[in-house]
Amino acid sequence: MNIFVLMKRTFDTEEKILIENGSISEDDAEFIINPYDEYAIEEALQLKEAHGGEVTVVTVGSEESEKELRTALAMGCDKAVLINIEEDLEDGDQFTTAKILYEFLKDKEADIILAGNVAIDGGSGQVGPRLAELLDIPYVTTITNIEIDGKNVKIVRDVEGDSEIIETTLPLLVTAQQGLNEPRYPSLPGIMKAKKKPLEELELDDLDLEEEDVMPKTKTLEIYLPPKKEAGKILQGELQDQVKELVSLLRSEAKVI
Amino acid sequence: MANKTEAYIKGGSFIMEEIPFDRIFTPEDCTEEHKMIAKTAEDFVLNEVVPFIDRLENHEFDISVKLLKQAGELGLLAADIPEEYSGLGLDKVSSALIAEQFSRAGGFSITFGAHVGIGSLPIVLFGNEEQKKKYLPSLAVGEKIAAYALTEPGSGSDALGAKTTAKLNEAGTHYILNGEKQWITNSAFADVFIVYAKVDGKHFTAFIVERDFPGVSTGPEEKKMGIKSSSTRTLILDNVLVPKENVLGEIGKGHKIAFNILNIGRYKLAVGAIGACKRIIELSVKYAVQRKQFGRPIAQFPLIQEKLANMALKLYAMESSVYRTVGLFDDRMSYLTPEEQKDGNAVAQSIAEYAIECSLNKVFGSETLDYIADEGVQIHGGYGYMAEYEVERAYRDSRINRIFEGTNEINRLLVPGMFLKKAMKGELPLLQKAQSLQKELLTWMPEEIGDGVLEQEKYLLKQAKRVTLLLAGAAAQKFGQSLQQEQEILANIADAVNNVYAMESAILRTEKAIVNSGEEKNKQKLLYTQVFVQEAFQELEANAKETIVAIEEGDDLRILLSALKKLMRQIPVNVIKKKRQIAARVIEEEKYIV
Numbered sequence: 047m048n049i050f051v052l053m054k055r056t057f058d059t060e061e062k063i064l065i066e067n068g069s070i071s072e073d074d075a076e077f078i079i080n081p082y083d084e085y086a087i088e089e090a091l092q093l094k095e096a097h098g099g100e101v102t103v104v105t106v107g108s109e110e111s112e113k114e115l116r117t118a119l120a121m122g123c124d125k126a127v128l129i130n131i132e133e134d135l136e137d138g139d140q141f142t143t144a145k146i147l148y149e150f151l152k153d154k155e156a157d158i159i160l161a162g163n164v165a166i167d168g169g170s171g172q173v174g175p176r177l178a179e180l181l182d183i184p185y186v187t188t189i190t191n192i193e194i195d196g197k198n199v200k201i202v203r204d205v206e207g208d209s210e211i212i213e214t215t216l217p218l219l220v221t222a223q224q225g226l227n228e229p230r231y232p233s234l235p236g237i238m239k240a241k242k243k244p245l246e247e248l249e250l251d252d253l254d255l256e257e258e259d260v261m262p263k264t265k266t267l268e269i270y271l272p273p274k275k276e277a278g279k280i281l282q283g284e285l286q287d288q289v290k291e292l293v294s295l296l297r298s299e300a301k302v303i
Numbered sequence: 304m305a306n307k308t309e310a311y312i313k314g315g316s317f318i319m320e321e322i323p324f325d326r327i328f329t330p331e332d333c334t335e336e337h338k339m340i341a342k343t344a345e346d347f348v349l350n351e352v353v354p355f356i357d358r359l360e361n362h363e364f365d366i367s368v369k370l371l372k373q374a375g376e377l378g379l380l381a382a383d384i385p386e387e388y389s390g391l392g393l394d395k396v397s398s399a400l401i402a403e404q405f406s407r408a409g410g411f412s413i414t415f416g417a418h419v420g421i422g423s424l425p426i427v428l429f430g431n432e433e434q435k436k437k438y439l440p441s442l443a444v445g446e447k448i449a450a451y452a453l454t455e456p457g458s459g460s461d462a463l464g465a466k467t468t469a470k471l472n473e474a475g476t477h478y479i480l481n482g483e484k485q486w487i488t489n490s491a492f493a494d495v496f497i498v499y500a501k502v503d504g505k506h507f508t509a510f511i512v513e514r515d516f517p518g519v520s521t522g523p524e525e526k527k528m529g530i531k532s533s534s535t536r537t538l539i540l541d542n543v544l545v546p547k548e549n550v551l552g553e554i555g556k557g558h559k560i561a562f563n564i565l566n567i568g569r570y571k572l573a574v575g576a577i578g579a580c581k582r583i584i585e586l587s588v589k590y591a592v593q594r595k596q597f598g599r600p601i602a603q604f605p606l607i608q609e610k611l612a613n614m615a616l617k618l619y620a621m622e623s624s625v626y627r628t629v630g631l632f633d634d635r636m637s638y639l640t641p642e643e644q645k646d647g648n649a650v651a652q653s654i655a656e657y658a659i660e661c662s663l664n665k666v667f668g669s670e671t672l673d674y675i676a677d678e679g680v681q682i683h684g685g686y687g688y689m690a691e692y693e694v695e696r697a698y699r700d701s702r703i704n705r706i707f708e709g710t711n712e713i714n715r716l717l718v719p720g721m722f723l724k725k726a727m728k729g730e731l732p733l734l735q736k737a738q739s740l741q742k743e744l745l746t747w748m749p750e751e752i753g754d755g756v757l758e759q760e761k762y763l764l765k766q767a768k769r770v771t772l773l774l775a776g777a778a779a780q781k782f783g784q785s786l787q788q789e790q791e792i793l794a795n796i797a798d799a800v801n802n803v804y805a806m807e808s809a810i811l812r813t814e815k816a817i818v819n820s821g822e823e824k825n826k827q828k829l830l831y832t833q834v835f836v837q838e839a840f841q842e843l844e845a846n847a848k849e850t851i852v853a854i855e856e857g858d859d860l861r862i863l864l865s866a867l868k869k870l871m872r873q874i875p876v877n878v879i880k881k882k883r884q885i886a887a888r889v890i891e892e893e894k895y896i897v
Binding site: 062113116117120231232233234235236237238240241 | 340378892
């Protein structure tokens, strides 16, 4: 099976995030593999273990993303591809990434492409579906289970807490939801082997793309942190009074009703 | 790292030589691979071990065994085992990084450490081909668990006074072992024990003893102050038949194995202390930020800030010293031929070269941890005394570190002893250096100290080395052979040496970082170094005075004291201000930060 995984390097949103001059300061940020992409990697590895084949992990990013690609190789992926846009592009959005990935994947004859449901930084969830549209293959988002039998695929997907069962066929693109699996740790032998696995680096030029082909369709106007969380309030007294107080607080203080 | 045109750095040579920063290893030199290895270890410990700590503390040792196997599957037990025997043969830095992460798991890190360290390494380093083939592959994956049995009820620090005996049976096929080993880590579930016994009551020898050999049993679980997650029992040997193929190393050469393993145990203990210190600082600063008194978080009070600063800056010096030492092993081994690298004896020799540094690390590591654990409890106030708070366990777990792997008293006495041996063997020209220094001092005038980055610190380091040599020289001259009896003076000299090693390690690490990534990014390191060096220097001064007064009298004493005064001249930095700056960053990040 020819398996591809789309991976993104993101900052760890559980660590402190600093905004400097309108953008997120990368100096002290911790970077990780987007957690949803980790589920995609794990599922790809399990599919390979069950059906044979090869797993290629792809990222659109910068030199820095090499570290996360190596981690994916250490987990067990066979090959990694870094599409380095650092020098060619100042800015990009979901359109940019999908278009670049399309150019890379269009002649790769992928049986299945796995991606994260969303990236925890941008949170758009668009790259996977956009790419599937461009490749003209079916896609299923937020999957929590997948079974493949020949060309037939049976998927359980999460729909706002409920499950939906979908039957479809390969080639296919799916995006991973939490609960799909427990990603493995890169083992020490895996880490040692990852050094010797192929990591190919491409630039826009190698994909016959010009800067204007992938110019972003959106503009970021401002980046700001969510308001600081205030201490909570526990209402006391008779239930009746509590409800009354709650309603009045929602009106006068929170101003949501 | 090593510049191959130069020779390796000799153990103990730092006391008389100037070491350039590019010859030492610092945590900042870790490769991507090192970081990945540390990350896997960290994630494993956080996600798989930490949730079980309460049950482990309750002696549910089937969980310990399961966790070791899980760690084995990830390769976390195989770092020090060569590839030929299903290990990974990683460098010592990798193995240290793993050990550091495990210390988050409290007593379980002792279980882990006893298995990969003192349990497995005697076979790695001193086993013959058959023994390595037979035991290492299963130890590497945690299929079998190892333990180390040296201590006896009547012989602790005096390890060679062991009473356990071994006698060859009449057929000449087996040794019959009899005796009792005490406080054996992992004894509840270990499959393989490294046991020391005296053949015919005389020749101290190491044996590989399997749990299944008839006559092997263990006593009840000890009730300990801390590290309760680890199993500690007596190992009872009642006419145990051990095949003679299981003699480890040579008959009568057990001490060689024991001393080499102790070196490793000592530096690894210090590595573990780093991880524990980091955790306690994190717990303490988080508590200080969240705990409000008098209407504000206690982290805003300068006395709490001072505590956090002291904890962080001591850890910086300790961490710098320990990783520098680990780097020395890798550096030394890089000079071995491929054949030598496969020879356990040569590897053990490479570590023994730095036996002084191992002892220094053991003392500095355990005492820094104890200091930090103590202040950690203090910051927590009454809550720190309550078992629901992790810092309470950390405090109890910390205490054993000053005792095992050679008490800190024994390790202090070893330091000047080892220096003296190196001087006698001509490996280090210490006595010549001390004598020429004494002459120099009569006419020596203090130098102008520049105000460039680290200039004052480097100057103080140079002076600290001079003072330490002066003390050692004066003590050796005065007492000669009977210096052994002057344990207080020996301990003072060991402390002076430790101050020098720690000051230098902090300075060189900071210098290296500044050269590589600029002063702006290394402000915290610079602050740590400035404060630590000044305080260590003052400690050294008090220590030197006490020692000199005990050694000399009359005119000689007056001359030495005035020389000391000249040597110790310095322009003090404002440590109160600098500690507030240090604390501000620690509080901002809510953890130890460099």
